[in-house]
Amino acid sequence: MMQVPCIHCGLRDESEFTYAGTAHLARPPLDQSDEVWGEYLFFRDNPKGMHLERWRHTQGCGRWFNLIRNTVTHEISSVYAVSDPPP
């Protein structure tokens, strides 16, 4: 089974985690246009390769964290706090 490195608990089985979407999406101000909100809500880079994403150790410590994962090899190259900027 794939192992995901929790920022708090270290390597654990994939089944303990929830993937929670692309990281670093900035919520636009409320007065922005439908186009801006549509982009924010639905449109994604969906890269083939490195992806900065948010995970949660749902069945463990419950911590949210970010990681960089390759969407082709599933290799995880970096784990960092949700409040940190992209490394």
Add this chain to the structure above:
Amino acid sequence: MRYSAWSLLRGALSGQRHWPAAWRDASPKSSYDVIIVGGGGHGLAAAYYLAKNHGVTKVAVIERGWIGGGNTGRNTTIVRSNYLYPESARLYDFSLQLYEGLSQALNFNIMLSQRGLVLLAHSRHDLDAMSRWANAMRMNGIAAELLTREQVGELAPALDLSPQARLPVLGGFTQRRAGTARHDAVAWGYARAASALGVDIIQSCEVVDFLKENGRVVGVNTNRGRVRAERVGIAAAGHSSVLAKLAGFRLPVTSYALQAMVSEPIKPVLDTVILSPGTGAYVSQSDKGEIVMGAMLDLFPSYAQRGSFAVKQAILAATLALFPSFSRLSLMRQWAGIVDVVHDSSPIIGPTPLPNLYINCGWGTGGFKAIPVGGWTLAHVLATGRNHALAEPFQLDRFITGRLIDEAAASGIAH
């Protein structure tokens, strides 16, 4: 050559050595009227309908690998039209109608087997939801029948129907026109029919960029040279975002791996398709005797055509909860396709932000059943520049206007 009992008989005299290749493996020419990027079912069907319905025969299908080698060869081969909203019902039922006549239309046996689809209700709430669902289908003119537990048992006696079952079956509903089709035959049949009408099918040819002049798309740059065209269509499923990035825009798509697997072949035990929306388990028996199993997505983005063990385990656990007698079977093959999931689980068929570039994507976990209509509607917009009426509600701008067609929630299909 037309396939018929006569041509088979005639071949018997010559040792069946008279069969020509089913389609021409073409090399790219310098220009076409229309280029379709992606030689899966949708792309090949679009090429066929461009030639057949619209008389546009200077068409190239450009495929990075080999035709039908992507999701067309990596699904559970189920066809059905049990959707909730009128827009979806019209679209998917037209697809099923085309499937019903496809072997004749293509002169290629796609082995359509309308063995029916049975959806299982495991709770009172499931029963209520399925009544609503079946009634919605009937309102849209698509036959559906509610089933009692006994009726489910008659259709699928191998199910664990005992009261102490892990997932008790309280009833369900069926669409009897649903069933299975031979997935490779759909790709080969469309390829053969398109090729016979003059379409170039170009394999091992990867699009590396789009040619643009004055902001309009005028062709593609491939690893086998530049090819110009009046219009270009994309039918690349899980790789739609990769192509959109080359063209310079984004899509509301996330690519996930959807896996499925087959057991070793056994004698006939299941002659319908079973879907348990509660667990996502999707079980049928192939004509070769294998038990075909699929279920939920690997819920993190992926371009790897393999599934994770965690999800594989969940799919098998769900299948065995329904069919405990399958527990001794060995797994024979496992695969995953990269599916293009959008927020409302409905497709996108129409223009892109770039003039002359059109797209067919967003089918997510349900692309195989939609091959005929996906091809039909993409061909229409490529030939005429106007959306087909069936495709009108399924435009990219719905993600800006908010007019989503949320089949993810509506039809209760595991996404």
